[in-house]
Amino acid sequence: MFSDETLETVEVESQWRKSRRQRLESKSSQTLELKLTEAGVQACHISDIGVQTEPAECLVDSFDPELNAQVEYPGLREFLQRVSGMVIKELKQNAKSHAFDGFEVNWVEQNQTVSFLHSLHYPEAQERGLQVTYVCWNSTGSVIASAYGRLEDGDWSTEKAYVCTWNLDRRGLNSQRPDLVIDVPSSVLCLAFHPTQPSLIAGGLYSGEVLVWDTSRSPDPVLARTGMLDLSHREPVYQVRWLPGTKRGDAFRVLSASADGKILVWQVEANGRLGVHSGYALIAQQIPRSTTVGKGRGDTPVGVTALALSFWDSDVFLVGAEGGLVLKCSFSAHTPAMLAGSDADMMLRAPAQFSFSTHSGPIHALDCSPFHRNLFLSAGTDGHAHLRSLLQGPPLLSLHVSDSYLFSVRWSPTRPLVFAVGTGQGLVQIFDLSRGSLTPTATIEQNSSGRPVYCMEFNPKQMELLAAGGADGTVKIWHLSSELTEQRPKETSHLEYLANEVPE
Amino acid sequence: MSEIEETLKRIQSHKGVVGTIVVNAQGIPIRTTLDNSTTLQYTALLRQITILARGTVRDIDPQNDLTFLRMRSKKHEVMVGVDKDFLFVVVQAPSE
Numbered sequence: 001m002f003s004d005e006t007l008e009t010v011e012v013e014s015q016w017r018k019s020r021r022q023r024l025e026s027k028s029s030q031t032l033e034l035k036l037t038e039a040g041v042q043a044c045h046i047s048d049i050g051v052q053t054e055p056a057e058c059l060v061d062s063f064d065p066e067l068n069a070q071v072e073y074p075g076l077r078e079f080l081q082r083v084s085g086m087v088i089k090e091l092k093q094n095a096k097s098h099a100f101d102g103f104e105v106n107w108v109e110q111n112q113t114v115s116f117l118h119s120l121h122y123p124e125a126q127e128r129g130l131q132v133t134y135v136c137w138n139s140t141g142s143v144i145a146s147a148y149g150r151l152e153d154g155d156w157s158t159e160k161a162y163v164c165t166w167n168l169d170r171r172g173l174n175s176q177r178p179d180l181v182i183d184v185p186s187s188v189l190c191l192a193f194h195p196t197q198p199s200l201i202a203g204g205l206y207s208g209e210v211l212v213w214d215t216s217r218s219p220d221p222v223l224a225r226t227g228m229l230d231l232s233h234r235e236p237v238y239q240v241r242w243l244p245g246t247k248r249g250d251a252f253r254v255l256s257a258s259a260d261g262k263i264l265v266w267q268v269e270a271n272g273r274l275g276v277h278s279g280y281a282l283i284a285q286q287i288p289r290s291t292t293v294g295k296g297r298g299d300t301p302v303g304v305t306a307l308a309l310s311f312w313d314s315d316v317f318l319v320g321a322e323g324g325l326v327l328k329c330s331f332s333a334h335t336p337a338m339l340a341g342s343d344a345d346m347m348l349r350a351p352a353q354f355s356f357s358t359h360s361g362p363i364h365a366l367d368c369s370p371f372h373r374n375l376f377l378s379a380g381t382d383g384h385a386h387l388r389s390l391l392q393g394p395p396l397l398s399l400h401v402s403d404s405y406l407f408s409v410r411w412s413p414t415r416p417l418v419f420a421v422g423t424g425q426g427l428v429q430i431f432d433l434s435r436g437s438l439t440p441t442a443t444i445e446q447n448s449s450g451r452p453v454y455c456m457e458f459n460p461k462q463m464e465l466l467a468a469g470g471a472d473g474t475v476k477i478w479h480l481s482s483e484l485t486e487q488r489p490k491e492t493s494h495l496e497y498l499a500n501e502v503p504e
Numbered sequence: 505m506s507e508i509e510e511t512l513k514r515i516q517s518h519k520g521v522v523g524t525i526v527v528n529a530q531g532i533p534i535r536t537t538l539d540n541s542t543t544l545q546y547t548a549l550l551r552q553i554t555i556l557a558r559g560t561v562r563d564i565d566p567q568n569d570l571t572f573l574r575m576r577s578k579k580h581e582v583m584v585g586v587d588k589d590f591l592f593v594v595v596q597a598p599s600e
Contacts, residue, residue, distance in 0.1 A: 014553060073528060073534060073590075074588075075589055076507055076508060076526070076534075076590065077507055078585050079589065079590045079592070080508055080512070080526075081511070082587070083585035083592045084511050084514075084515060084585075084592075086571075086572060087515060087583060087585050087592065087594055088514075088515060088518065088581055089595065090572070090574070091515070091518045091519075091520075091521065091583075091596060092518070093522055094520070094581060094596055094598065095518070095519045095596075100576065105578070140518065179510045354524070447539070
């Protein structure tokens, strides 16, 4: 049945190569012949011109109206004749028009309430019970620095303290970990950021030293410090400020005011020291007074507890002293101060020119209005905030803010009639003078335990932010409502009216 | 010359007028009642916006041309009378 067989092989020829070969063709192409020529070019004339921009003052100076009045402009008369008819008609219509009454435009989203943004604290300082004594924003408005120390101690303290900074614009903002912590040998009572260089801070200590730190330097941020010179402060420094130099190119100088009655102007010297440039001393008998407050010898120094610089007049500054005195002082005063045992190489001058009516208690805060050249606020331990004018002694307005001490008062940088006051009961009260009543428009509860608010500062660039620091060791950043930050149309004239009122 | 001054004074004395500026074709203010820096600021900025406004009007209808420009803001109203050779700027505060 089954047998072996061999079959023939079957072949299939490959078709692939034949089919490929049939499709091959070769072609060649060539572009047309390119024509090339060579030519040489050389400039035979060279001319040079220099261009320089002139500084901005030259531009303003060259515009001289008197000069232009003599030049005849052809066609000016005809132009004015043509245009003035139309302009006068529009002016009259505008004065009578009610078309825009009640028409309010809002470009920015409105916030109805004050909201809480951040609560910043440094746990190590809080553990030791240190309080926030001063807060300060830097010139760009993105960094806040807080000074830790104690305000309640009455005796010498050699306890170490801190200055902490947080950068609020950084994405990884950790409210418990400051971006920079500077160790300071004694309690820091005041801080001031440099007005144009965002990394320099000046601080005044409880021991009387004044230091300048540069936050961009590491590891040691101390840029300059006062040594223990004869002239340096021996009592706590309550205020530091940066002063612009007298000539245009000069660097800023540091002004420090302390409880020993001396107000010194320091300049940063090359070897890391602060050298005294000029100084003032407040002596009891050299203060012009309307009423005599006569305790103690006449040549005792009067301690300074608050200081404010005027935005409008660079010669004037205001000083709040022990005993509730508020004084108007001048940088260019000439009378030498009769300081007991003064040395001959640095003449201290008596700056006081005029004394306003006194508060019944030490003054903790003074602030000059950024919108009116004569108005300023003063607040002290008697619980009243006084609105005063530089031109007269008694206050224009006296507001009873709280039953406890007032530690800080600040004008709003955007609304001429609004100011904020920090109280000893832990509240920040915001007052709006455009409303008839003298009760606060807004009250911010800084902490629930009622510990005092020691310091406040409005952000100079993002003006709806307010930072406040208190005895509980935290700094809280508040975002104010638009009502408190947007200027209304008639505010400056209302402020002017208030300033010109004479109290009965 | 005095006619020019008289016209300008008349306009300046209208209710609410804060200041007036006359600008020539090169953009230089030739008469003004405001201070130097404010005048220069207003001149530079208003010239730019007048040129832009004129371009807008003429793009929409080439036969048309800008005669007068008014800008109303929260605090002021700025009026600009326009011509080939000059600009006349008046700043008025609204009366409320």
